[in-house]
Amino acid sequence: MGVDAAAWEGLVSLLALIDITKSFGGLVAIGDVSLEVRQDEILALIGPNGAGKSTTFNVISGLTPPDAGRIVFDNVDITTRKPHERARLGIGRTFQLMQPFHDMTVLENVMVGELFGHTTPKSIAAARRDAAEVCELAGIAALMARDVGELGVADLKRLEVARALATHPRLLLLDEVMAGLTPAEAARAVDMIRRIRSGGVTVLLIDHVMSGVRDLADRVTVLNFGRKIAEGPFDAVARDPAVIEAYLGPEGGSGS
Amino acid sequence: MRRAGAGVTLAVLVAAAVALPFWAGRAQPYYLQLALNILIFAVLALSWDLLARTGQLSLAHAAFFGLGAYASALLVTLAHVPIALGIAAGGLVAVIAATGLGLLTLRLRGIYFAIATLAFSETLRVIAKQMRFTGGSSGLIAPPLLGGSLPAQYLFILAILVAAVAVSWGINRSRWYFAFTAIRTNEEVAGAMGVDVVRFKVLAFAISAAFAGLAGGFYAHVFLFINPFEAFSIATSVGALVAPIFGGLYSTVGPLIGAAVLRVGEEILRTKFRSGYLIIYGLILAIVILYLPRGLVGLWASMRRRGRAS
Numbered sequence: 001m002g003v004d005a006a007a008w009e010g011l012v013s014l015l016a017l018i019d020i021t022k023s024f025g026g027l028v029a030i031g032d033v034s035l036e037v038r039q040d041e042i043l044a045l046i047g048p049n050g051a052g053k054s055t056t057f058n059v060i061s062g063l064t065p066p067d068a069g070r071i072v073f074d075n076v077d078i079t080t081r082k083p084h085e086r087a088r089l090g091i092g093r094t095f096q097l098m099q100p101f102h103d104m105t106v107l108e109n110v111m112v113g114e115l116f117g118h119t120t121p122k123s124i125a126a127a128r129r130d131a132a133e134v135c136e137l138a139g140i141a142a143l144m145a146r147d148v149g150e151l152g153v154a155d156l157k158r159l160e161v162a163r164a165l166a167t168h169p170r171l172l173l174l175d176e177v178m179a180g181l182t183p184a185e186a187a188r189a190v191d192m193i194r195r196i197r198s199g200g201v202t203v204l205l206i207d208h209v210m211s212g213v214r215d216l217a218d219r220v221t222v223l224n225f226g227r228k229i230a231e232g233p234f235d236a237v238a239r240d241p242a243v244i245e246a247y248l249g250p251e252g253g254s255g256s
Numbered sequence: 257m258r259r260a261g262a263g264v265t266l267a268v269l270v271a272a273a274v275a276l277p278f279w280a281g282r283a284q285p286y287y288l289q290l291a292l293n294i295l296i297f298a299v300l301a302l303s304w305d306l307l308a309r310t311g312q313l314s315l316a317h318a319a320f321f322g323l324g325a326y327a328s329a330l331l332v333t334l335a336h337v338p339i340a341l342g343i344a345a346g347g348l349v350a351v352i353a354a355t356g357l358g359l360l361t362l363r364l365r366g367i368y369f370a371i372a373t374l375a376f377s378e379t380l381r382v383i384a385k386q387m388r389f390t391g392g393s394s395g396l397i398a399p400p401l402l403g404g405s406l407p408a409q410y411l412f413i414l415a416i417l418v419a420a421v422a423v424s425w426g427i428n429r430s431r432w433y434f435a436f437t438a439i440r441t442n443e444e445v446a447g448a449m450g451v452d453v454v455r456f457k458v459l460a461f462a463i464s465a466a467f468a469g470l471a472g473g474f475y476a477h478v479f480l481f482i483n484p485f486e487a488f489s490i491a492t493s494v495g496a497l498v499a500p501i502f503g504g505l506y507s508t509v510g511p512l513i514g515a516a517v518l519r520v521g522e523e524i525l526r527t528k529f530r531s532g533y534l535i536i537y538g539l540i541l542a543i544v545i546l547y548l549p550r551g552l553v554g555l556w557a558s559m560r561r562r563g564r565a566s
Contacts, residue, residue, distance in 0.1 A: 061448050082454075083447035093448050101441040103506070104434075112438045115431045117450035124431060167450050 012039040013072075014202050015060065015091075015171055020069035022055055029055040030226040032069075037171060042193070042203040044217035044234075046210075048246055051223040053206045054096060057173050060204075061093045062086045073171070087117050092169030094160035096176045096206075100148035106159060107144040110134055110166045117167025131166055137199075138162035139192060154185045161192065165201075172196065174205040178212040190215050214238075222246065273414055277407030288406055292478070294519045295413045299471040300492065301499035301511035302420045306427070307464035308497075309506050310457050311440035313366070316357060316373035317496040319380050320350040320465040322487035324472025326390060329398035329482055339401050340412075343473030350469025351462045358461030362454060374493070381488035395483030398476040409478050416474065420467045424508040436460065437506075468496070502544055504553025513552055 015037040022029045030052035037043050045053050058064035060071065062083035071079045078086055092113075101109050107128065114127035114134070122130070135141045138158045143151065151159065157177050164172055174193065178186045190212050197203055207213050213220065213234065220237045222230040224246040230237045237243055273291075280288040300317060307314050324346030332342040361372050384390045402408040427433060435456045438446035447453050476482045495518075500506075503514020521540065525533040548555050 063444055063448070082452075083444075084450050084452045087448055087450035095445060095448075099442045099445050101438050101445070103441065104437055108434065108437075112434045112446070112451065113449045115434050116452075121431075127431075163445075163449060 013037070014039045014074060015204070016072045017056070017060070018070045018072065020056075020059055020066045020071070022052075022059060022064060022066045028226045030059070030223070033223070033226070033228050035221060035228070037202060037204050040197070040200070040202055041218045042197055042205065042216050044213045044220045045204060045206045045223065046208075046213060046220055047223035047229075050225075051246075052226040053223055054175065055226075056223070057093060057175055057206065060086075060173060061091060084116070087113075087167050087169075088119050090168070090170035091173065092117070092164035092167045092171070093173035094157075094164050094175050094177055096179075098153070098156040098160055100151070100156060100159055102148060104148065105144065106140060106146050106148060106151070107131055107135065109148060109159060110162045113163050113166025117169075131162075134162050134166045137192075137195065138165060139188065153180055154182075157181065157189070158192075161196075165196065169201060171202045171204065174203060174207075176207055177205070178207050178209040181209075186212055270418070274411070277410045285406060288410055290519070290523060292406070292410045292413060294516050295410070295417050296471050296475060297495060297499060297519050298512050298515035299413070299417050299420050299467050300496040301503070301515040302417075302424055302508070303464045303467035303471070304496035305500040305505060305507075305511045306424060306467075307460050308500065309427075309436040309440060310460040311365075311443070312358075312361075312457060312460065313370050313497065314373045314464070315370050315490075315493045315497070316354075316377045317464075317468050318488050318490060318492035319357075319373075319377035320354060320468035321472035321475070321492050322377075322380060322384065322482075322484075323350045323353055324469030324474075325398075325476040325482045325487045326384060326396070326472075327469075328473035329396045329476045330389070332399055332477070333396070339399060339477050343401070343470060343477065346473030346476075347466045347469035350465040350472070354461040354465030355458055358458040362457060374490075377488055377490075377493060381484045384484040384488060390484070393484060395481060395487075396476075398480055398482060400480055401474065401477035409474075413471075413474050413478075416467070416470050421508055421512070423463065423467075428508060432456070440506075498541060500551075502541065502551055504551030507553055510551050510553040517552065 013036050017033060017035040020033045021031050033052070033056065035056070045056060047053055055064060059066050062081060066079070070077060073086070073089060073091060076089070078089065081089070101112065110131040111127045114131045115122055115124070132141070132144060135144050138161050140155055140158045140162055143155060148156070148159065161174065161177060178189050181189060186209055193203060193205070193216055205216070217234055219232060220234050221228060222237055222243050229242045229246060230240045276291055277288055280291070300321065304314060304317050324343070327349040328342035328346035331337040331345050332339050337345065357373065357376055361369055364372050385393050390396065401412065427436070435446070435451045438449065438451055439453055439456055443453050472487065499514035499518055500511040501514070502518055503512065504510025522537055525536055529536060544551070550557070
């Protein structure tokens with residue numbers, strides 16, 4: 001499954017994964033996956049549990065070096081770059097399991113990104129001011145002085161997004177930021193992600209909340225057992241027999 | 257207001273610490289000796305805490321201490337380097353060793369990191385015991401610092417402690433504080449947010465070891481005799497970590513208070529209960545660690561909060 005050069009014409013690609021393979025022991029987490037994220041789009045990466053979505057995120061953000069393949073971000077090959085270098089180049093990410101920095105307030109958590117996620121150094125005062133702005137955008141302005149231990153799930157998810165935004169990414173990877181939220185909270189998250197995109201940030205997101213994916217994604221890529229099985233607009237992908245089989249099993253949900 | 261209060265407190269403390277030898281130097285050498293021991297202990301405790309702020313819980317501080325002691329003693333006796341320069345070189349040798357150790361243990365976490373650093377320390381002890389140039393198990397004699405004047409030696413180690421306090425205080429008010437704390441909580445997330453994890457972990461190692469090495473060099477030229485068992489003693493490593501935990505981790509004040517209270521407490525217990533004082537000492541330690549997770553500083557903070565609330 002090589003990169004289809006013709007399909008790229010006229011489109012600006014911000015990130016490209018080219019024939020990426022990663023195995024853990026004997027298990028192929030992702031095999032020969034090629035993926036392209038276009039400038040200014042929201043691309044959703046979906047698939048059943050264990051499909052390789054999180055591994056793909058880890059490969060993009062540099063936490064997991066791939067066994068084979070290349071990663072190109074903004075026309076620069078970043079395959080061998082360290083995570084902090086990728087963050088400074090403009091790749092921000094959240095983590096599925098919320099991992100706030102303990103011993104720090106909400107604002108200080110966000111300040112880490114402001115202080116270190118850029119190529120040009122920033123003073124602590126400037127970082128504090130800019131982090132407060134990011135908290136505003138992420139909807140946690142009222143919680144800035146709190147200890148992270150006092151936050152509930154929805155606010156921790158917002159903090160995850162705020163920390164990633166504080167590195168001022170050009171590509172934002174969102175790992176299940178809508179999972180576990182009430183419908184009202186998920187709707188707020190959808191609004192927030194739209195606002196982020198309209199601020200000029202390209203978004204790649206993983207989520208199981210299909211209503212959110214349908215509302216947000218310009219395109220959807222489906223992974224199953226580490227392989228890409230479908231790609232396209234949400235409605236087309238949702239009708240794809242291979243995708244239905246991956247989610248519901250070989251019977252294709254005929255019994256329901 | 258609070259800042260001014262803290263400034264005044266600090267000034268009074270430093271003035272009292274500087275004045276101490278002029279009062280106690282003649283009348284009470286015992287107290288001056290005790291104060292000197294507290295200062296050595298405080299430098300080690302602060303040094304350990306600096307490294308712990310990046311989540312690296314070391315059992316190698318005896319190694320840096322011992323390296324500083326041996327390097328300085330050897331340079332002064334063999335190369336006739338001035339003693340103060342020898343002590344500085346001891347700190348430098350510890351920095352070099354710590355940089356290497358830091359790079360080797362980058363991927364180790366928690367207990368595995370602690371065991372690796374303990375192994376490093378024990379290996380150095382065995383080497384010091386086996387080699388001829390280190391005097392084997394009988395050790396080395398080191399010439400006295402500043403002509404053996406106790407008040408002058410006290411001021412020397414006080415200066416080292418003041419430097420360590422300045423570095424610790426500065427780190428906790430700079431961008432390094434954010435990097436250290438982020439790395440301590442979660443290295444992967446810190447990296448994904450742009451923190452150069454390797455750089456800060458190794459830097460913390462080097463700075464921490466510098467002060468432990470200086471303390472070791474000082475120790476050699478004050479106690480005038482070093483051997484592998486005392487210079488690389490596990491008790492040094494354990495003491496360096498117990499004092500910050502007892503006083504309050506990741507702060508400048510915590511390790512200082514921990515070192516002072518523990519050393520004075522140990523001295524009182526030792527004179528009151530000649531045999532078995534270590535059992536009581538251990539019990540008090542266990543109680544504080546179990547019931548005061550943020551140490552004495554944490555207890556003080558929560559008491560003030562309660563006082564204000566009522």
